[in-house]
Amino acid sequence: MKTDSIFYRLFQTFPSAFFELINLQASEANAYNFASVELKQTAFRIDGVFLPVADTSSQPIYFVEVQFQKDNEFYARLFSEIFLYLRLYAPTTDWRAVVIFPRRSLEPTQVQPYRVLLESQLVTRLYLNELGEVTEYSLGVGIIKLVVVNKKQTPILVKSLITKTRSEVSDKALQKKVLDLIETIVVYKLPRISRQELIKMFGLGDFDIKTTRLYEELKQETTLELVMRLLPRRIGNLSPQLSERISQLSIEQLENLAEALLDFSTEGDLVVWLQDNLTQT
Known part of the structure; x- marks a missing residue:
């Protein structure tokens, strides 16, 4: 499960929570539309963009990026996305970037090329584990706190x-x-x-x-992660071919594999299990 999809749903449901996080009035959300933006003819996608509605164009654009994994190239990618967006869409308003980390330790440390931007008012960095007591915040911010x-x-x-x-x-x-x-x-x-x-x-x-597609995807991803973590401990590193076959299993098959692998001692045990269980489907 990608945390950015959780935050996309969260800000769609509670856009006011975003503005509370950056110490603005919740009512600011009324002046914006929230969307995820895919940059044309590139592999870039911005997690979320708060775009001012037509009659409040003096408001800045807010680019939102959620980063829950260590990535030394994060800021390079972030600013590439932002400036590519500005080139492609040529907005006439100011812009701000808001980066959401679960904690400070996941923020890149080699930031010298971006220091001027990071130390300016253009960029706000948030660390969710440093939020205060949930009772001090709205329902939306409380749900954000639940993530961490x-x-x-x-x-x-x-x-x-x-x-x-x-x-x-x-x-x-x-x-x-x-x-x-x-x-x-x-x-x-x-x-x-x-x-x-x-x-x-x-x-x-x-x-x-619930049995929504989102819930099923979530269960499948977490179960797959568990299986891929346990298998090397039992039978050593997996070949790319076996890893690919496992990634194609259904949730039920993955759950069965999670139990069966406790008895595996060689890669051959896994191969036999896959042959038997894929034949039955």
């Missing part, structure tokens, strides 16, 4: 956010959308969580885990 809070605190925060959702969100369709977003983050953080644990966490006796 430790696993022990997750159930407590989830219950607080659910209570807040039910008390503050009167529209039933939006309430369901918010609860689904919270659930997605929980499954992302706790991929091995059971249905019963989710029911207890959400405090709903009739709560059913």
